[in-house]
Amino acid sequence: MLTQTLALLVDAYRELNAKRLFWIVLVLSALIVLAMAGIGINEKGITILWWTLEIPMINTGMISKPTFYKSFLFIPLGFNIWLSWAATILALISTASIIPDFVSSGSIELALSRPIGRLRLFLTKFVTGLLFVALQVSVFSVGAFLVIGIRGESWEPKIFTAIPLALAFFSYLFSFCALVGLITRSTISSLLVTGLLWIVIFLVHVGETGIVLRLKEEQKYRIEIAENRVQVALPKQIAEQEEKAKEPPTPTITGDSPEAVRAKEEYDRAKRLASRAQERVDRLRENLTAADTRLKELRDGLPKFERIHTWFYAAKSILPKTSETLGLLERQIVSISDLDRIQDPNADLVVDEDDVGGRIDPRVLGKRMDVIIRSRSVGWVVGTSLAFEFCILGIAAWIFCGRDF
Amino acid sequence: MTAVIDLRHVSKTYGRRVRALRGISMHVEKGEIFGLLGPNGAGKSTLVKILMTVISPSRAEGTMLGARIGDKGTLAKVGYLPEHHRFPEYLTGRQVIEFYGAMAMVRRRERKAKAAGLLDLVGMTDWADTRVKGYSKGMRQRIGIAQALVNSPELIVLDEPTDGVDPVGRRDIRMILTRLKQEGCTVFLNSHLLSELEMVCDRVAILVQGQVSSQGTIEELTRDQQRYEIEIALPEGSAIDPGLLLPAGTARALEAPAAAGITAAPQGAAGNGLAVFRGTLTSGESVIADAELIRVGARDPGPIQPILDGLRSRGITIKAVRAVRPSLEDLFMQAVIDPVTGKALAPGAEHSPKKSKKEGG
Numbered sequence: 001m002l003t004q005t006l007a008l009l010v011d012a013y014r015e016l017n018a019k020r021l022f023w024i025v026l027v028l029s030a031l032i033v034l035a036m037a038g039i040g041i042n043e044k045g046i047t048i049l050w051w052t053l054e055i056p057m058i059n060t061g062m063i064s065k066p067t068f069y070k071s072f073l074f075i076p077l078g079f080n081i082w083l084s085w086a087a088t089i090l091a092l093i094s095t096a097s098i099i100p101d102f103v104s105s106g107s108i109e110l111a112l113s114r115p116i117g118r119l120r121l122f123l124t125k126f127v128t129g130l131l132f133v134a135l136q137v138s139v140f141s142v143g144a145f146l147v148i149g150i151r152g153e154s155w156e157p158k159i160f161t162a163i164p165l166a167l168a169f170f171s172y173l174f175s176f177c178a179l180v181g182l183i184t185r186s187t188i189s190s191l192l193v194t195g196l197l198w199i200v201i202f203l204v205h206v207g208e209t210g211i212v213l214r215l216k217e218e219q220k221y222r223i224e225i226a227e228n229r230v231q232v233a234l235p236k237q238i239a240e241q242e243e244k245a246k247e248p249p250t251p252t253i254t255g256d257s258p259e260a261v262r263a264k265e266e267y268d269r270a271k272r273l274a275s276r277a278q279e280r281v282d283r284l285r286e287n288l289t290a291a292d293t294r295l296k297e298l299r300d301g302l303p304k305f306e307r308i309h310t311w312f313y314a315a316k317s318i319l320p321k322t323s324e325t326l327g328l329l330e331r332q333i334v335s336i337s338d339l340d341r342i343q344d345p346n347a348d349l350v351v352d353e354d355d356v357g358g359r360i361d362p363r364v365l366g367k368r369m370d371v372i373i374r375s376r377s378v379g380w381v382v383g384t385s386l387a388f389e390f391c392i393l394g395i396a397a398w399i400f401c402g403r404d405f
Numbered sequence: 406m407t408a409v410i411d412l413r414h415v416s417k418t419y420g421r422r423v424r425a426l427r428g429i430s431m432h433v434e435k436g437e438i439f440g441l442l443g444p445n446g447a448g449k450s451t452l453v454k455i456l457m458t459v460i461s462p463s464r465a466e467g468t469m470l471g472a473r474i475g476d477k478g479t480l481a482k483v484g485y486l487p488e489h490h491r492f493p494e495y496l497t498g499r500q501v502i503e504f505y506g507a508m509a510m511v512r513r514r515e516r517k518a519k520a521a522g523l524l525d526l527v528g529m530t531d532w533a534d535t536r537v538k539g540y541s542k543g544m545r546q547r548i549g550i551a552q553a554l555v556n557s558p559e560l561i562v563l564d565e566p567t568d569g570v571d572p573v574g575r576r577d578i579r580m581i582l583t584r585l586k587q588e589g590c591t592v593f594l595n596s597h598l599l600s601e602l603e604m605v606c607d608r609v610a611i612l613v614q615g616q617v618s619s620q621g622t623i624e625e626l627t628r629d630q631q632r633y634e635i636e637i638a639l640p641e642g643s644a645i646d647p648g649l650l651l652p653a654g655t656a657r658a659l660e661a662p663a664a665a666g667i668t669a670a671p672q673g674a675a676g677n678g679l680a681v682f683r684g685t686l687t688s689g690e691s692v693i694a695d696a697e698l699i700r701v702g703a704r705d706p707g708p709i710q711p712i713l714d715g716l717r718s719r720g721i722t723i724k725a726v727r728a729v730r731p732s733l734e735d736l737f738m739q740a741v742i743d744p745v746t747g748k749a750l751a752p753g754a755e756h757s758p759k760k761s762k763k764e765g766g
Binding site for chain 2: 003004006007008010011014015017018104105106107108109110111112113114115116117402404405
């Protein structure tokens, strides 16, 4: 049994070895790691090789070296762009032909006529298809580990969690690619349909996280601001102004004496102030009424956003979560405390007393979103994605086991 | 003898209408070279693929190497070369043999040793470390045969093994097959090249439209169609009713006489006035005679002796006497020609006609 599995693995490696694209991607990965190693940060700004770009906001006074390498270079550029987009597209192009070639006439007969069960044969072949990404990510992770360790002065063995995460991420797409390749026996079709699925996943992700969740959280945030205005800020102001609007005491000294004249002037001034305060009270009461109406409108509008979000969330729960899967890497190696922008979302809550609608601070909203996304469990992110993959693989295996070739 | 392949009632229907195989029963003995013939679409490859578990049968009874048809474990003892095979082009010939050896559960050391020997056997040692991508069709075929032998199979199934191979290669493959047979290996051969099969096969089966038309040794299949041919030369300028060439009382005509204007000899069998005499000898054998050739359907030379005596006594020159056995091609053609219409049977599997709505389900 092991002999056959090893033979299939060695064969997969030989196939990769023969593909120019595999080596091109590997060289590009190495170049990206080297380029990132050439970038640094010091007390003045960013360094590129031996040059320094003086940037006031980006220096070791503001950002620590490990955070710079992890949060500014490797996570966003290396893993989130290079590995999760560019390298994955190249990996799909490189591996999309594996299943169509495998089931093509003249090839499949040679494989099926061996003493190996169809299910094991198919699943082993599928796993060998992940070798491309496994090797690429391993090389990249070793490079990232060394650069962050040597240049960033922080040894992060957790960076190697990128390997299983990237494999899981790629396997979601590759399982679908394998299914389409098995059905159509066409590399182009499997590539195009997988690309289409990826776009759907991306759109659902953007729709859920980037639009609907944001709108929902924005609505909640506005409600909180409005509640604060209606229940705390405006009543407090009204109370203050009502205090000021009280009728001033009548002056006790009358006559034409200078004291009496001064007292009269004081009284008139206090009366004017009270009158103005009363005007303010009236205006504040109007604001309170308007804010209360606005609060009701906001509260009435929330269920609509929640309902739409539930649909998107349900769709997302069924589909593989590619972005969130790789996002787990950031959770692993960049803690919330590492990220200045992720703090108590209520800390910077800004309430503009005169703004009936409740103006929102985008930074606060961003923090709240980060906290929500980070609160999603690994089980939900990876578990539901793997469930999708197993369903797709199950269908593919069922077709493979029952088909006459 | 032990049956290596014992098939009974093997059927395969694609969908509901295409009946590729219709109750095949076949018997392949240990140590023989068995040939499977048939026109395109007769179901040969389907049958082979069922044996190799590439296709699942609609119905199959029987065994292969003592195990039920479809048993995966048995395939460790079987070598297979499919028709139009495609080996991974990034592998070298040696790697192909070793890879398929590993897939057949051959241990590493053993398959390395076997690969070297097999490369030598198929004459590919010099090309062993060149990628398959650079091979000609014949070279791929040689490597294909080598990979089919890497697990020292008890049964080797070859689908068109000489396809694309030059005459020297074909001779080499024949020699390999003969050697395998001598070593006790059973060979199941599927080929269009009837002359190739005839040279090496002990027994054959002819498949026509998903059914076994005939099966047996070539000797058995041709026994009833053996004949003797007597080639004669009449004296220059003379003409004779072919029926009168036969000694009097030895034959009777099957066809009615007709005025053909042929000069009749004073002695001889009753001529029928045709350019070709068709009849039977008194001993029962069929006879066909014309002015140059007399053909007698006989398994032994006894019945032709009186004819030879009669020809000699009348001074007719006997140029040659030869025993003729029908070729495999003759057998094949007989099998694929519709005896009623005299035309070739339609190629391909049987299609059940669609039922019209009026006929109902």
